[in-house]
Every structure is written in structure tokens, then in C-alpha cells.
Amino acid sequence: MLTLDKLQQIKKEHRPVLEARLREAGNVDIHEDGSIVLNGDYYKKQVRIALKNCGIINPGSIEDYISVDGYSAFANLLFNKSRADIIEDMTASNLRGRGGAGFPTGRKWAEAFKYDDDQKYMICNADEGDPGAFMDRSILENDPHCVLEGMAIGGYAVGATQGFIYVRAEYPIAVKRLKIAIEQAKELGILGKNILGTGFDFDIELRLGSGAFVCGEGTALIESIEGKRGMPRTKIHRTAHKGLWQKPTIINNVETYANVPVIFQRGVDWFRSIGTEKSPGTKVFALVGKVEKAGLVEVPMGMPLREIVYDIGGGVQNGKAFKAVQTGGPSGGCIPAELIDTPVDFESLAKIGSIMGSGGMVVMDENTCMVDIARFFLDFTVEESCGKCVPCREGTKRMLELLDKVVEGNGEEGDIERMVSLADTITSASLCGLGQTASNPVTTTIHYFRNEYEAHIKDHKCPAGSCAALLEYFITDKCIGCGKCAKACPVSCISGKLKERHVIDQEQCIKCGACMEACPPKVSAVIKR
Amino acid sequence: MVKLIINGKEIEAKEGTFILEAARENGIDIPTLCYDKELTNFGGCRLCVVEVEGSNKLITSCSSLVKEGMVVHTETPKVVKIRKDILDLLYSNHPKDCLTCEKSGECGLQDLCYRYGIKDGSYKGEVKKYAIDSINPVMERDQSKCILCGKCVRVCAEIQVTNTIDFTDRGFNSKVTTEFDNPIDRHNCRMCGQCITACPTGALINKQLKGIRPWEVKKVRTTCPFCGTGCNFDLNVKNGKVVGVTPNPDSPVNGKSLCVKGRYHSDFINSEDRLIKPLIKKNGEFVEASWEEALTLVADKLKHTRDTYGGDAITGLSSARCVNEDNFVFQKMMRVAFGTNNVDHCART
Numbered sequence A: 001m002l003t004l005d006k007l008q009q010i011k012k013e014h015r016p017v018l019e020a021r022l023r024e025a026g027n028v029d030i031h032e033d034g035s036i037v038l039n040g041d042y043y044k045k046q047v048r049i050a051l052k053n054c055g056i057i058n059p060g061s062i063e064d065y066i067s068v069d070g071y072s073a074f075a076n077l078l079f080n081k082s083r084a085d086i087i088e089d090m091t092a093s094n095l096r097g098r099g100g101a102g103f104p105t106g107r108k109w110a111e112a113f114k115y116d117d118d119q120k121y122m123i124c125n126a127d128e129g130d131p132g133a134f135m136d137r138s139i140l141e142n143d144p145h146c147v148l149e150g151m152a153i154g155g156y157a158v159g160a161t162q163g164f165i166y167v168r169a170e171y172p173i174a175v176k177r178l179k180i181a182i183e184q185a186k187e188l189g190i191l192g193k194n195i196l197g198t199g200f201d202f203d204i205e206l207r208l209g210s211g212a213f214v215c216g217e218g219t220a221l222i223e224s225i226e227g228k229r230g231m232p233r234t235k236i237h238r239t240a241h242k243g244l245w246q247k248p249t250i251i252n253n254v255e256t257y258a259n260v261p262v263i264f265q266r267g268v269d270w271f272r273s274i275g276t277e278k279s280p281g282t283k284v285f286a287l288v289g290k291v292e293k294a295g296l297v298e299v300p301m302g303m304p305l306r307e308i309v310y311d312i313g314g315g316v317q318n319g320k321a322f323k324a325v326q327t328g329g330p331s332g333g334c335i336p337a338e339l340i341d342t343p344v345d346f347e348s349l350a351k352i353g354s355i356m357g358s359g360g361m362v363v364m365d366e367n368t369c370m371v372d373i374a375r376f377f378l379d380f381t382v383e384e385s386c387g388k389c390v391p392c393r394e395g396t397k398r399m400l401e402l403l404d405k406v407v408e409g410n411g412e413e414g415d416i417e418r419m420v421s422l423a424d425t426i427t428s429a430s431l432c433g434l435g436q437t438a439s440n441p442v443t444t445t446i447h448y449f450r451n452e453y454e455a456h457i458k459d460h461k462c463p464a465g466s467c468a469a470l471l472e473y474f475i476t477d478k479c480i481g482c483g484k485c486a487k488a489c490p491v492s493c494i495s496g497k498l499k500e501r502h503v504i505d506q507e508q509c510i511k512c513g514a515c516m517e518a519c520p521p522k523v524s525a526v527i528k529r
Numbered sequence B: 001m002v003k004l005i006i007n008g009k010e011i012e013a014k015e016g017t018f019i020l021e022a023a024r025e026n027g028i029d030i031p032t033l034c035y036d037k038e039l040t041n042f043g044g045c046r047l048c049v050v051e052v053e054g055s056n057k058l059i060t061s062c063s064s065l066v067k068e069g070m071v072v073h074t075e076t077p078k079v080v081k082i083r084k085d086i087l088d089l090l091y092s093n094h095p096k097d098c099l100t101c102e103k104s105g106e107c108g109l110q111d112l113c114y115r116y117g118i119k120d121g122s123y124k125g126e127v128k129k130y131a132i133d134s135i136n137p138v139m140e141r142d143q144s145k146c147i148l149c150g151k152c153v154r155v156c157a158e159i160q161v162t163n164t165i166d167f168t169d170r171g172f173n174s175k176v177t178t179e180f181d182n183p184i185d186r187h188n189c190r191m192c193g194q195c196i197t198a199c200p201t202g203a204l205i206n207k208q209l210k211g212i213r214p215w216e217v218k219k220v221r222t223t224c225p226f227c228g229t230g231c232n233f234d235l236n237v238k239n240g241k242v243v244g245v246t247p248n249p250d251s252p253v254n255g256k257s258l259c260v261k262g263r264y265h266s267d268f269i270n271s272e273d274r275l276i277k278p279l280i281k282k283n284g285e286f287v288e289a290s291w292e293e294a295l296t297l298v299a300d301k302l303k304h305t306r307d308t309y310g311g312d313a314i315t316g317l318s319s320a321r322c323v324n325e326d327n328f329v330f331q332k333m334m335r336v337a338f339g340t341n342n343v344d345h346c347a348r349t
């Protein structure tokens, strides 16, 4: 049987092996306090808690994990802390759910802890369905044990003996590594019966999701684990009281669980010293879009957007102007350039109409059309609505049709007001978070970029020059009459004599842009307008 | 008991009651298209939203429990705006053929559109269009009229326990259908017709009642003659003729449930093949006779057989269609009047 001594011995024996390997690789700094961090400019401003082992340990080695103090928090809590005290610490840490809503984890755990039942469950939500989000994936693939440890601590605290990780099947590497990690933990005796001789049993199984975004919603996820169609339930009872198979159930996000062991290793005060008062700790973001250095960044809550985009991300690609940043994925909002000094935490983002969400952060430059961006996200929600409730199923579809109309240049007076009113209905009447937040991309872009909507509708122009239906390709008098554009045009709608200015027949033009590409760069006579 | 106020009216409700039920019990009608107290909660139509003081969110009264001191408003401007929008969205995706729809007059969607003044679906976009499924003898399914309330799915799974239908696809393309999208027919369905009763729209129609407007019929409650269970239902009578059956929710034995026979086989009443007078075979031909003559003949023959060959030369077979009392009397007759234990029942095996 595994004992505390044995755990410490593994660490003692294996730590030098790990350090030697890392020194050889040379991509980390090993500090005196034992912490190991990735070196390089990209990481300088980052504070890594959830990602602290990513890129450092070998995810396939439980010894590596133990060498960086893995499972020490769990083992310590089993022997030295009562369940009630663990819940109290969790509440005091004010760790808020990283899956999107930011609900305090301690309060959630307390509900299940207090509710008496013969069986309770811990679920890890690893469905990560937001387009462009890969924070959870990174944790699962690079540090699977920290998620298992977080779940085991939660299980012990609330009195659950069975855990499930609901992971999307589109993450085959994550699935494989989780399987290996669970096997290793069981073999060693970290999971299973009578863990460390304390009498506590805890097991974890995987459940694979098949790629429905809505299955990330807690109750739809539960339905899916129960073998039913993934549709959200009515919220008569709390999941913490009646969840999976009507038993008390805790659902937390991958990143939330990844924070748990560290909080217990380093203490509540340490954790609260990072981030803000109401949003302590860090958050991982998938910084993508038109940014120089895209990637995963983990920063203290409250860091201004500007620092993330410029200091870490290196600013906008190709020296273009920064226009907006979209946070929170399809449920989030677009934040305009003038609000770039907004601190990134749950409250501040909510105040300006966006959300933290799971951590998507899409940077947009001057050539991004905000109406089209709203349309892009709506297109996603329309596809992913489960179809259960009317406002979301029918409403998002109509919203998309209205947006289609606008980007195609057929918008009418009153369409903006119509969208605002429809958004209100969808938001206030939908059953689950998907519908309740689906309109955010539309309402925030109307709020901050109303003039762009108006330009599309009234002037039939797309100010960003991105909506194909609203722009024309035009040959200016810089044309030298080389004829390259005419040859490139797939519908042969460019005419002109050699060495004379060419003209595009706008009626025939399909707006493919081939002429613009064909025009010699030195000449650049073809413009979009 | 819990005390609460709905629309200014102080009411009492049992703990664990949904607001919608508590309101109904007190004569306050909150609209809904997907709620049915016999089925599990669904919360899909969102029409039952209400405002509760102290919360800035709308809540669905079909799935929120009453709480002590709660102050509920069921028809505020905000609530009415949302309901109108929802009905508009539903009707925008609906074939607008109410004038010829079989369900007209007893359609939940029509009633609510009338109540909230929805004349036309204002969203002009894609409208779903599915082929009508009508290959089976008793029901017609037009998914273009389906509002996806899920009542049929739930009644099939939870009351009939057959699971013939379920939701498929997602979002705007969701539909309720059978496995592999096959037509509904005998091979996948028990034809009990519970879903027809559950359906608030013209998506599921009893073929027998096609061509008969709901307001043309007089409903006459009766007990089903097909078996001894004692289900009640309403015979639908038009111009003095029984044209079909609809369930009556007040039926003590069966509620709204009926089986395929009870629901559809009232057609025997007016069948030309129905025997209404006894026939006696004379010289190889059936000849009409009086009841007196026929019963006398049967009694004489039975008596003769018993007296000549003994009671055991006779056997009696009774039927599941008879009530217990009739079956009791029958076996008594066999044993006492005929002196034999040869008595059995068609449903014994």
C-alpha cells in the first residue's frame, strides 16, 4: 500500500532525474524555492498556476508529477484536515469557476457537502467547446495528474467516491494521457479503494462527449453521461443537490480543478495575493486572431487588456490598427479599442457587456467588420443550439437571418432595433446559458460599433472593407495597362487595351479579388472600396 | 402549506407545487405549450415565464416551486412582450394554413396567438418543410406543424413506455422522429395514439376524425366495451352518428390513456358487417331470428347435451372483454347450472 513515506521517497529519488533532464533541455529556470518556470520573454509577464507544469513535466510520468509536489496536497489533506475545514479553505480562497460563469467553487462544494446522500459525484467538465479555445486541452494533455488531484481533493471534501471526466472525443491525445494518468494513479494507490490507508475511496472514469457545444452546459453534460440526448434540464434543483442520477454532484472545469492542489500546497493567503479581491488568482487565455504572438497566456486577474495584447501578445499583426478584442467566445462580447485599459476580471468584463467565459480572446484589426464578426459567432450558436427551447432555437436563427441581410447589403431601417429587441427576448427567456448569452456578440457590437451597422444599412458600405457584397474592386488611374488583371479574372469582366487603363464591369464582377492579387505590387492600381 | 401572492391575490399552495399549478388551482391561467403535469418537466416553450418580485430575471413558472411570501406577476408588460415574441417566432416557422387545418378550434398555438394578438409571423425567413407521413391507418404526422414541445416524446417514453420517437438533429433543424427517420407504422409504434392527444398542434392528427370540425361534435362519455379494464372516453357524435373517440382526462381508470382498440375501433358501431340481429342456420342458410327464438334454441341444445352426455360434455370459454363480475357469474353458471368445471378464459395464457 502507498504511504506518505513512499510518496516522499518517490519525490526524493525522482526529482534529481527531472532536474537533470530540464537543465539539459535548457528552457526552464529552476528557482531556489523549488519552483520551475519556463524562461523566455513570452512568459515574463505571465503567472502560471493552472499551467505551472505544462511544458515542464512529462505528462506520461506520475513520478514527474510527484517530483513537482504533485499529490502532496491531497495526501496532506487526507491526514491533516477535516472535510469541513477543506470546504472552508476553498471558500476563503474565493476560487471562482474558470468554466465561464465564475461561480465560487467553495460555495458549490459546500452545498454538496451539506446535502446528505448515499452517493455523490465529482465531474470534471472537459468538453471545451468554444471555438478557438484550447486552455483545458493544454492542461489535460500536459498535466493530467493535476486535474485528477483536484478532483480527488474535491471528492474527499464533499464526500464523493466516484468522479467522471467528460472529455470531448476530438481531443484524442488528452483522452489517451488521461487514461494513462488514471491507470498510473490507480496502480500507485492514489486512486481506488482505501487511499493511503485512510479508508477514503475515490475512482475516476472517463466519459467521451461527441462534440456538441451544449454538452458543456452542466445539466446537458449530466444528461449525456446518463446516456440521454444532451439537452439542458430545467433548473428545479441545484446540481449540487440533485445532479447525476439525481445525486449530489459537483461539476467543475478543468482549469478550476488545476488550481485546487496549488491552493492547498501554497495556502489561501498566497492565492489571494494574486489577482484581485473579487477575482483572485490567474486566468488562462487563448490569445488568438490578429495578434503577433498567439498562444496560451496565464496572467493574474485584473491585468489590463492592453498588457495582454501588447506586452505579451506583441500587438496587432503587420502593424495594423487595433480595433477590438472579443472575449468569452460565442457567449462573449466585443470590447472596443477605447476600452483596452479594462482590467480583465469577472466584474470588469461584465460591466462592459462582455464575459470572461472560458478564456477565448480574439484580437481584431481595422480590417475586421464588426457586423460580420457578430454574424460569425451567431452562426456558431445557431449550429450548436440544442433545439429545446423556442427563443434560442428559433430566435438565434432569425437573428442570424437579420445579420445575413445586413452584411449582404439588404438591411433596412429598423433592423437594428429589431435585433436589440429580439436579443432581449433570447437573453431573458432561454433555458440555458447558451441561449442566454448567444446575443452578446450582437448586442455588444451594436453598442460599441453602431455606426458600422448603420453604414451597412443606410450607405450600403462596409467600413472595414470586408463584406464582399458591399464592396467593389476598382482600377485607379495608376493602371499601366499591363493586362495581368484581365487574365486573372475568372469571369473575364475586365476590359481595356494594352497600355491603357483597364475597367471592371461591376455587374459581372464576383468580387473574388483575383485582379487585386494579379496587379503588380509596384503598381497597386486595383483597390477595394 | 405555503402562502404566496399571485397577481395581487393571496393564495395557499402545497409545498413542492410549481407556480404554474398553484396559479391554475386558483383560476389564474398561465399559458404554456410544453407543460403537462403527468409528464416530466421540459421547460422548452418558455411561454410560462413570470416575474417574481425581488428578482430581475424572468422565471418559468412550470419549473419553479412556490416559496413562502413570494410575490408573482403573470401578465406584466415585460412578460407579455416575451410571450408575444415567442409566439411570433413559433408562428413565423409554421405553415399558415389554419383555415384548413384539422386542429383548428382546439389548437394550443392558435389559442395563444389569439390571446396575445399574433396575426402573422413577422420573421420572414426559412420555414421548415417536411413531407407528411401518412402511411399508417390511424394517424397523420405533419412535422412542419410541430413546435417541438416534446410532449409526444415524453408521453411515448413515460406513459406508454415505448420510446418510438425522440428528438433528432439540433437547433433549427431539430425534429421529432422515429429511429432512422422511418415513417410511423405498426413495426415501430403501438398506435396507441397517446401522442395525438398530447400534441398541442396539428402535427399529429387522428385520421378517423379528419374532416370533422371539433365544434361539430357532441361528446358523450362512455366506458370502453373492448375489455374489462373499464377505461372511459368521449364518443364524438356528429349528427347522431359516432364518428370517433377522444380521451376524457377525468376518466378515473385511464386518464388520457387509451389503447389502439379503444381509441380507433368505435368504427364497428356503424359497420355494415356488424351483426345486430341473431341468425339461425336453417337448411344451410342463415336466417334472421328473434332473440327469444335464438336463446331458446341455445338453451335447449345445451340442456339436451347435458342431460344426454353429462355436464362434462360442455365447456365454457369466457373473455377478457368481460368485467370480473360477469366472469364470476359465468363460471358459476358453468359449475352450478351445467355441473362442470370445464371453464376457461381467453386471456389465461
Ligand SMILES: Cc1cc2nc3c(=O)[nH]c(=O)nc-3n(C[C@H](O)[C@H](O)[C@H](O)COP(=O)(O)O)c2cc1C
Pocket (backbone or CB within 6 Å): A096, A097, A098, A099, A100, A101, A102, A103, A105, A125, A126, A127, A128, A129, A130, A213, A214, A215, A216, A217, A218, A219, A251, A252, A253, A254, A256, A257, A358, A432, A433, A434
Ligand atoms: C453552452 C454552454 C457551454 C459550456 N461549455 C463549457 C465547457 O466546455 N467547459 C466548461 O468547463 N464549462 C462550460 N460551461 C459552463 C458549465 O455550465 C459550468 O458552469 C462549469 O463547468 C462549472 O465549472 P466551474 O465552476 O469550475 O467553472 C458551458 C456552459 C454553457 C451554457
Ligand code: SF4
Pocket (backbone or CB within 6 Å): A214, A231, A232, A384, A385, A386, A387, A388, A389, A390, A392, A393, A430, A431, A432, A433, A434, A435, A436
Ligand atoms: S438555450 Fe438553446 S441550447 Fe439552451 S436549452 Fe434552449 S435551445 Fe437548448
Ligand code: SF4
Pocket (backbone or CB within 6 Å): B145, B146, B147, B148, B149, B150, B151, B152, B153, B176, B195, B198, B199, B200, B201, B203, B204
Ligand atoms: S408532434 Fe406535437 S406533441 Fe410532438 S413535439 Fe411536435 S408539437 Fe409537440
